Amino acid sequence: MTPETVLSLAGVSYAYPGSESPALDGINLDIRRGEIVFVTGPTGAGKTTLCLAASGILHHDYGGRLEGRITILGKDVRDYPGMASIGRHVGVVFDDADAQLIFSTVEEEVASGLENLGLPRDEMRQRLSHVMEATGIAHLADRAPHTLSGGQKQRVAIAATLILGTEILILDEPTAELDAEATATVSALLRRLSEEGTAVLIVEQKLDDLAGIADRVILIEGGVITREGTPGEVLQHPGDGGIRPTSPPRRSAAAPIISIRGLIHRYDGVTALAGVDLDVAPGEIVAVVGENGSGKTTLVKHLNGLLRPTAGSVFVDGLDAAAEPVAILARHAGLVFQNPDTMLFADTVEEEVAFGLRNIDPGGPRHQVDAALREVGLLHRKAAYPRSLSRGER
Numbered sequence: 001m002t003p004e005t006v007l008s009l010a011g012v013s014y015a016y017p018g019s020e021s022p023a024l025d026g027i028n029l030d031i032r033r034g035e036i037v038f039v040t041g042p043t044g045a046g047k048t049t050l051c052l053a054a055s056g057i058l059h060h061d062y063g064g065r066l067e068g069r070i071t072i073l074g075k076d077v078r079d080y081p082g083m084a085s086i087g088r089h090v091g092v093v094f095d096d097a098d099a100q101l102i103f104s105t106v107e108e109e110v111a112s113g114l115e116n117l118g119l120p121r122d123e124m125r126q127r128l129s130h131v132m133e134a135t136g137i138a139h140l141a142d143r144a145p146h147t148l149s150g151g152q153k154q155r156v157a158i159a160a161t162l163i164l165g166t167e168i169l170i171l172d173e174p175t176a177e178l179d180a181e182a183t184a185t186v187s188a189l190l191r192r193l194s195e196e197g198t199a200v201l202i203v204e205q206k207l208d209d210l211a212g213i214a215d216r217v218i219l220i221e222g223g224v225i226t227r228e229g230t231p232g233e234v235l236q237h238p239g240d241g242g243i244r245p246t247s248p249p250r251r252s253a254a255a256p257i258i259s260i261r262g263l264i265h266r267y268d269g270v271t272a273l274a275g276v277d278l279d280v281a282p283g284e285i286v287a288v289v290g291e292n293g294s295g296k297t298t299l300v301k302h303l304n305g306l307l308r309p310t311a312g313s314v315f316v317d318g319l320d321a322a323a324e325p326v327a328i329l330a331r332h333a334g335l336v337f338q339n340p341d342t343m344l345f346a347d348t349v350e351e352e353v354a355f356g357l358r359n360i361d362p363g364g365p366r367h368q369v370d371a372a373l374r375e376v377g378l379l380h381r382k383a384a385y386p387r388s389l390s391r392g393e394r
Contacts, residue, residue, distance in 0.1 A: 010028055011027075025222070034196075048391065053066070056080060056090065093169075096339060097157040101145040101153060101160075111163070113163060131162050136185050174186060194215075217230070261312055264276075264310045265295075265307060266310045273299060304333040327359070344387060
């Protein structure tokens with residue numbers, strides 16, 4: 001017996017307010033109960049917009065021009081009175097975990113959705129314990145969400161959605177900030193949910209890590225589905241898929257441009273760094289890796305003065321990062337955060353990029369802005385509102 005279709009998009013096209021070109025163009029997609037469907041494609045292809053359409057958010061919370069028909073559990077999204085009623089059937093995890101976390105502790109955050117389900121107290125406690133253990137956040141129960149690492153926040157957002165037990169789960173790059181172990185945990189959890197009948201729609205770039213659980217993969221480009229099939233049919237990886245260096249690591253005999261000795265940092269009694277020593281030479285590329293919450297972001301925030309050492313020393317280009325103002329350090333150390341939305345505030349992409357230049361060199365040539373935008377492939381979006389861009393473009 002073929003499983004029933006629980007989510008359907010028929011001829012769906014959508015253009016954001018003020019945009020002439022559609023973000024989605026004639027999308028046809030059916031997802032069955034218990035099926036895991038992956039959506040992938042280049043930056044700006046329409047992947048997140050597809051999630052917003054499938055969850056009913058475009059119809060109920062956005063303006064713009066929406067055409068076609070979207071049905072959830074056989075009911076047109078227009079017939080649901082609002083997102084609260086859709087939320088009883090569809091759980092959504094967005095790529096920006098910070099936007100979903102509002103409570104004072106992790107436990108409160110995850111349990112918040114249960115209050116509206118009218119469950120017996122014992123069942124609520126049992127479900128809460130199970131989901132927090134399954135997502136690997138039980139040890140964070142009393143922590144404030146804003147103190148967590150990006151990967152830990154993502155797991156909390158996933159847990160807060162999973163606990164609702166919805167029939168359809170939509171996830172927009174849920175493992176983008178997770179380490180390998182956490183990714184494997186989420187992967188196993190999604191497979192178990194699908195076996196229990198939950199339909200799962202995932203926008204994801206980590207296909208090598210997660211393709212094994214997908215029943216179907218959809219490639220979307222320019223708002224159009226260009227390929228669809230099994231993972232093997234759509235994801236034609238050449239060779240063995242391994243990572244091979246194209247050249248040997250570069251070595252430099254020059255004095256370190258970054259020198260860290262005995263770096264210790266504590267947050268309210270929690271030790272995030274415990275005696276780090278590190279030298280980085282001019283022109284050297286260094287990858288700092290580790291599990292979520294291991295101190296990676298804490299380490300790099302010391303390089304431009306956003307954090308100051310509890311103990312130890314940090315020197316950047318000969319400057320004492322514990323003493324120099326952030327404005328001075330920013331001339332020597334640029335930092336791109338894992339969540340781009342914490343950095344964007346201007347009205348246009350051009351103004352956003354020009355802001356730093358004006359602060360470092362008020363008389364700097366304007367052509368540098370265009371050159372930087374051209375380098376990252378965004379010159380054609382210079383007049384766009386930054387938060388209207390896709391996550392990859394942001």
